[in-house]
Amino acid sequence: MKTYRYPAKSAWKSMTRRPVIQREELSAIVQEIFQQVQQNGDRALLEFSRKFDDSDLETVAVSNDEIKAAEKMVSKDLKAAIVQAKQNITLFHAAQQNKIEKIETTAGVICWRENRAIEKVGIYIPGGTAPLFSTVLMLAIPAQLAGCREIVLCTPPDQNGNINPAILYAAQLCGVSRIFKAGGAQAVAAMTFGTESIPSVNKIFGPGNQYVMAAKEYAQRFGVAMDMPAGPSEVLVIADENAIPGFCAADLLSQAEHGSDSQVVFITTDERIFDQTIEETERQLKELSRNEFAGQSLANSHFIVLNSMEEALEFSNLYAPEHLILAVNSFEKYIPNVQNAGSVFLGNYSCESAGDYASGTNHTLPTNGFANSYSGVSLDSFVKKITFQHLTEEGLENLGNTIEIMAEAEGLMAHKNAVTIRLKSRQ
Amino acid sequence: MKTYRYPAKSAWKSMTRRPVIQREELSAIVQEIFQQVQQNGDRALLEFSRKFDDSDLETVAVSNDEIKAAEKMVSKDLKAAIVQAKQNITLFHAAQQNKIEKIETTAGVICWRENRAIEKVGIYIPGGTAPLFSTVLMLAIPAQLAGCREIVLCTPPDQNGNINPAILYAAQLCGVSRIFKAGGAQAVAAMTFGTESIPSVNKIFGPGNQYVMAAKEYAQRFGVAMDMPAGPSEVLVIADENAIPGFCAADLLSQAEHGSDSQVVFITTDERIFDQTIEETERQLKELSRNEFAGQSLANSHFIVLNSMEEALEFSNLYAPEHLILAVNSFEKYIPNVQNAGSVFLGNYSCESAGDYASGTNHTLPTNGFANSYSGVSLDSFVKKITFQHLTEEGLENLGNTIEIMAEAEGLMAHKNAVTIRLKSRQ
Numbered sequence: 001m002k003t004y005r006y007p008a009k010s011a012w013k014s015m016t017r018r019p020v021i022q023r024e025e026l027s028a029i030v031q032e033i034f035q036q037v038q039q040n041g042d043r044a045l046l047e048f049s050r051k052f053d054d055s056d057l058e059t060v061a062v063s064n065d066e067i068k069a070a071e072k073m074v075s076k077d078l079k080a081a082i083v084q085a086k087q088n089i090t091l092f093h094a095a096q097q098n099k100i101e102k103i104e105t106t107a108g109v110i111c112w113r114e115n116r117a118i119e120k121v122g123i124y125i126p127g128g129t130a131p132l133f134s135t136v137l138m139l140a141i142p143a144q145l146a147g148c149r150e151i152v153l154c155t156p157p158d159q160n161g162n163i164n165p166a167i168l169y170a171a172q173l174c175g176v177s178r179i180f181k182a183g184g185a186q187a188v189a190a191m192t193f194g195t196e197s198i199p200s201v202n203k204i205f206g207p208g209n210q211y212v213m214a215a216k217e218y219a220q221r222f223g224v225a226m227d228m229p230a231g232p233s234e235v236l237v238i239a240d241e242n243a244i245p246g247f248c249a250a251d252l253l254s255q256a257e258h259g260s261d262s263q264v265v266f267i268t269t270d271e272r273i274f275d276q277t278i279e280e281t282e283r284q285l286k287e288l289s290r291n292e293f294a295g296q297s298l299a300n301s302h303f304i305v306l307n308s309m310e311e312a313l314e315f316s317n318l319y320a321p322e323h324l325i326l327a328v329n330s331f332e333k334y335i336p337n338v339q340n341a342g343s344v345f346l347g348n349y350s351c352e353s354a355g356d357y358a359s360g361t362n363h364t365l366p367t368n369g370f371a372n373s374y375s376g377v378s379l380d381s382f383v384k385k386i387t388f389q390h391l392t393e394e395g396l397e398n399l400g401n402t403i404e405i406m407a408e409a410e411g412l413m414a415h416k417n418a419v420t421i422r423l424k425s426r427q
Numbered sequence: 428m429k430t431y432r433y434p435a436k437s438a439w440k441s442m443t444r445r446p447v448i449q450r451e452e453l454s455a456i457v458q459e460i461f462q463q464v465q466q467n468g469d470r471a472l473l474e475f476s477r478k479f480d481d482s483d484l485e486t487v488a489v490s491n492d493e494i495k496a497a498e499k500m501v502s503k504d505l506k507a508a509i510v511q512a513k514q515n516i517t518l519f520h521a522a523q524q525n526k527i528e529k530i531e532t533t534a535g536v537i538c539w540r541e542n543r544a545i546e547k548v549g550i551y552i553p554g555g556t557a558p559l560f561s562t563v564l565m566l567a568i569p570a571q572l573a574g575c576r577e578i579v580l581c582t583p584p585d586q587n588g589n590i591n592p593a594i595l596y597a598a599q600l601c602g603v604s605r606i607f608k609a610g611g612a613q614a615v616a617a618m619t620f621g622t623e624s625i626p627s628v629n630k631i632f633g634p635g636n637q638y639v640m641a642a643k644e645y646a647q648r649f650g651v652a653m654d655m656p657a658g659p660s661e662v663l664v665i666a667d668e669n670a671i672p673g674f675c676a677a678d679l680l681s682q683a684e685h686g687s688d689s690q691v692v693f694i695t696t697d698e699r700i701f702d703q704t705i706e707e708t709e710r711q712l713k714e715l716s717r718n719e720f721a722g723q724s725l726a727n728s729h730f731i732v733l734n735s736m737e738e739a740l741e742f743s744n745l746y747a748p749e750h751l752i753l754a755v756n757s758f759e760k761y762i763p764n765v766q767n768a769g770s771v772f773l774g775n776y777s778c779e780s781a782g783d784y785a786s787g788t789n790h791t792l793p794t795n796g797f798a799n800s801y802s803g804v805s806l807d808s809f810v811k812k813i814t815f816q817h818l819t820e821e822g823l824e825n826l827g828n829t830i831e832i833m834a835e836a837e838g839l840m841a842h843k844n845a846v847t848i849r850l851k852s853r854q
Contacts, residue, residue, distance in 0.1 A: 088532035105515035105787035225800035353842040360532035373652035
């Protein structure tokens, strides 16, 4: 880990820098995969599964029998946990529904917005070491609340051609309409173009490795939207003298175990907390099962002492962390200072894993500094807000002259004429 | 124009296709421009201005004197029109502010969202034949309402090194903090990296040619967000037997005059309205000053008769138009059927130009079929919605076991431990 005591502000900018992602090489590979899937559909997917997942599938579709069997394989405890998490996520996201509010901006001119679900959405769930059924909840629940007509899920199979039962259980519980065994850029290509089995979608969500990310970006060229750009996961913990070093260390490590490229930043205003948190982190690291990842990502972590909470928040806003933990007593007074962050955890008992799984907030959040301009996934991510306007004849009379003058000044005479012809018809 | 009477549904998909944008060639040019601006800052911008704008500038910054002089050059009528438009746009966008609503998802677990302005935003306004001061209103007003700290505007100068006074007037009226003479991909590069004069920003908004669009996409690699992908502007008009052919024709032409690649679609359920609207369109076209554009874009337009309003809306949803005009009497009953559109204009007196300028809705809208997944610009486009959560000790007690079970099932033991260590400390 890298430690800093009272670094000069001039050094902050370089301390907030993320590792550079090499992108140029990927685009040729992704382009080739898209071409294969567009031309050969399911056949290409089955071939990629043999090649990349070491899995010999007969079909990409998950059958109803597989889903039913999965339900039996998930323990009663895990089912109950998933159901409680679903309840909380549903409560929080359902409250994000907007009411329609009609605004009469000028007499006879009424404007409003209405939400419409994005019709078809795709969810990508990575395979690999951790079966991310929690991400299924985070994406399928708001999709279903929004009213998306088709919710498609793609995830790579294991070597036996199976999908983790918890993923299948969560998917059917949260209204996923169809589940497919497809991973990587090829899954994104399939949801972009559609294949014999997999429907094309309007927007693709979900985490993944750099190939998946590059594929989601590439899909935009074919009219498919994506949730947000992504990079490695991050946490920034700010601790004052009331923080509990063991808790802080546990939070830092829970971020570090995500992968060797995870970003971990610890800031405190208290020298004692600084030393003790470093000690605790090293102690707890030894007990961790995934400590090869955690150890590597801790090697790149920043442990920083700063002069004041104000400085700590200034640094945090510059960094724009995906997750921000305020392990301080009187967190209320610092909330207005939080400008750039994905999700914020307040006080000593709000650990990041609460939000990762079950508090109700969404865990799909902006990384890589994008928290300075992007929000995390919410109900909004699954709808379009369409504006409507109705001008009565009187409305156009009240506003017409203004429109005519502006259109003429922009040199757009047909825009002006669309008003003039209507006003004249009333005389 | 292309006319279709009762086309088979199997033909619809190809009728909704947009012209393909060639993108590959652009990226090398844009990359080179970005490199120049990153290395040479203002000097590169001045050179590009000589080359592309035929303008010999001494500095890229617009002075206060220039802004004051501009105010005197804008007519009293145009100022009054801009002020009325500003009022309506302000009213409509101010109503988009969310109240904070705290949700207790589990006893002791409180979650909510708070809006934070994106700190620094950039607005690009194209030069060319039409001085788009209306777009200044559409982007600067919500930026100011959101509370953006820095609102930067770039627009190319004319051959004399000047900017259209209406653009300068609108910019200062709507709280733009700094205005610069820079156009094209180089302006986007300047707002991405910053130069000696131009500050870097977090998100870039505004229309532009294909170089500007490619530049906005490229800027994302450097952590700068963009409003939305873009293509040529579009209108789809649906007319029933109560529509007024002269009005419909005027609306179609006001779209067609935007440029030769504008997309114009007319659908009616009435043969008489069909014939008369075609006639009226040809008649009005002859009177238009920009009819070289309008004529070209009309050549690619679709005029379609369909059997019913239901079919017309089905076609429209497949097309996903930027602007949808429902020139029908009982438009209320069709509103729920509108699934994919940027902005909708209801009845015979709601011409598109009302929304383009002054009704209050935003005219920065998704094109190219992206209305099936994107919303137009709104107050939301200028804020991040940060989630906050506070778990009391009791809150974690109520939720802790669920988190532990889920974390363990995903194989993330450090996530589990962040809960366990806290629960244990209370025993």
